[in-house]
Amino acid sequence: MPPPPPPPVHLRLRVSITPPHPLPLPYSRRFSSATSGLATARHLSLRRGSRRRAPVCAARSEAAGAEGFDEELGRLLELLPGELRQRVEDHPELPALVEVVMDLGRPPLARFPSGDFLLSHRPISFDDLRQATAKVGDFGGDNRAGISRTLHRISAIRNRQGDIVGLTCRVGRAVPGSANLLQDLVKDGGSLLLIGPPGVGKTTVIREIARMLADDYDKRVMIVDTSNEIGGDGDIPHPGIGNARRLQVPNQEMQHKVLIEAVENHMPQAIVIDEIGTKLEAMAASTIAQRGIQLVASAHGVTIENLTMNPSLDMLVGGIQSVTLGDEEASRRRVQKTVLERKGPSTFAYAVEIVSKTELRVHRSLEATVDALLAVECLMLKFVS
Numbered sequence: 008m009p010p011p012p013p014p015p016v017h018l019r020l021r022v023s024i025t026p027p028h029p030l031p032l033p034y035s036r037r038f039s040s041a042t043s044g045l046a047t048a049r050h051l052s053l054r055r056g057s058r059r060r061a062p063v064c065a066a067r068s069e070a071a072g073a074e075g076f077d078e079e080l081g082r083l084l085e086l087l088p089g090e091l092r093q094r095v096e097d098h099p100e101l102p103a104l105v106e107v108v109m110d111l112g113r114p115p116l117a118r119f120p121s122g123d124f125l126l127s128h129r130p131i132s133f134d135d136l137r138q139a140t141a142k143v144g145d146f147g148g149d150n151r152a153g154i155s156r157t158l159h160r161i162s163a164i165r166n167r168q169g170d171i172v173g174l175t176c177r178v179g180r181a182v183p184g185s186a187n188l189l190q191d192l193v194k195d196g197g198s199l200l201l202i203g204p205p206g207v208g209k210t211t212v213i214r215e216i217a218r219m220l221a222d223d224y225d226k227r228v229m230i231v232d233t234s235n236e237i238g239g240d241g242d243i244p245h246p247g248i249g250n251a252r253r254l255q256v257p258n259q260e261m262q263h264k265v266l267i268e269a270v271e272n273h274m275p276q277a278i279v280i281d282e283i284g285t286k287l288e289a290m291a292a293s294t295i296a297q298r299g300i301q302l303v304a305s306a307h308g309v310t311i312e313n314l315t316m317n318p319s320l321d322m323l324v325g326g327i328q329s330v331t332l333g334d335e336e337a338s339r340r341r342v343q344k345t346v347l348e349r350k351g352p353s354t355f356a357y358a359v360e361i362v363s364k365t366e367l368r369v370h371r372s373l374e375a376t377v378d379a380l381l382a383v384e385c386l387m388l389k390f391v392s
């Protein structure tokens with residue numbers, strides 16, 4: 008039986024992080040017990056502690072950040088017809104706006120953390136969509152475009168003829184402090200995998216980690232930026248990535264090649280990549296980690312277990328294989344004769360499940376977590392057979 012894994016640690020922020028306010032330090036920490044998946048999880052709750060007076064220059068840069076964000080948000084709202092823009096601007100939750108959705112023949116919606124908000128009863132026309140798309144950059148093969156020097160993401164829905172019939176306009180923002188809870192892992196130098204469902208904040212955290220590595224830990228950081236989401240649209244990267252450098256990816260099929268190019272041409276100490284999604288990308292990531300470069304990557308998935316069951320991505324957690332045991336070994340382990348085992352070392356030392364924008368589940372040893380998951384699966388199989 009593999010050794011039991013260290014329990015995953017839940018990190019929960021009790022303050023809502025709204026840009027552009029960095030989280031103040033220090034925090035008070037409170038532990039309570041809870042169960043998560045296979046092992047007992049420790050909940051580490053972080054609360055806003057005593058307020059420390061911010062230095063004047065920090066206060067100024069915060070104000071500058073707020074101005075910059077307002078200006079960037081304004082550039083996204085310019086895509087909307089005048090009366091819709093006004094409705095969004097008047098909304099009390101404007102700074103926390105997540106997306107605006109415009110679908111042909113349907114009323115437009117604004118999505119806020121509190122829910123969807125109807126912007127107008129007037130359905131969206133082709134003309135509205137045409138005017139909006141004229142103000143954004145070119146759409147790539149992934150049907151995504153951006154607005155130069157902002158972090159916004161405009162995703163298109165097309166009909167069978169290729170015409171745009173819908174737009175999802177997501178507000179991108181740099182959130183200082185959004186990776187503070189992971190500072191120890193980032194500083195440690197081990198490779199780190201972030202997983203989470205769509206829209207939970209993976210790109211935002213990974214952008215802040217890239218900045219942290221480059222600016223706070225003076226590392227040479229290369230970002231492999233699939234659809235310019237981390238560093239923003241345009242050839243000059245957004246200040247949100249700090250001193251990290253960024254490689255653009257001509258099309259998604261090239262991503263694994265650009266990953267290797269980043270290592271071979273630019274001597275990075277850390278590589279940051281959003282959305283590893285294919286076997287080729289997983290293989291390139293594993294090659295990079297073997298070369299001793301700190302890799303920080305994200306992948307879609309809710310739990311580590313999801314990755315172990317995904318044949319394209321299981322390589323990230325070491326690969327899974329089925330092994331037939333001898334009678335003696337099977338009875339010693341009290342499992343069936345055929346068991347699942349990890350094939351080799353995992354690409355990442357640590358993994359973080361992003362549960363929500365304020366809650367993280369940290370696996371301090373990804374290999375131990377995977378081994379324990381597989382062991383439990385074998386026991387369950389034995390139990391049901």
Ligand SMILES: Nc1ncnc2c1ncn2[C@@H]1O[C@H](COP(=O)(O)OP(=O)(O)OP(=O)(O)O)[C@@H](O)[C@H]1O
Nearest residue numbers: 024105178179180182185205206207208209210211
């Ligand atoms: N800590 C935060 N505070 C406020 N807003 C946030 C925070 N983190 C993310 N957001 C906002 O939530 C939305 C989704 O964030 P993000 O794009 O980072 O998610 P994601 O998990 O990468 O999504 P996807 O998987 O679809 O690419 C964006 O509008 C982003 O600005």
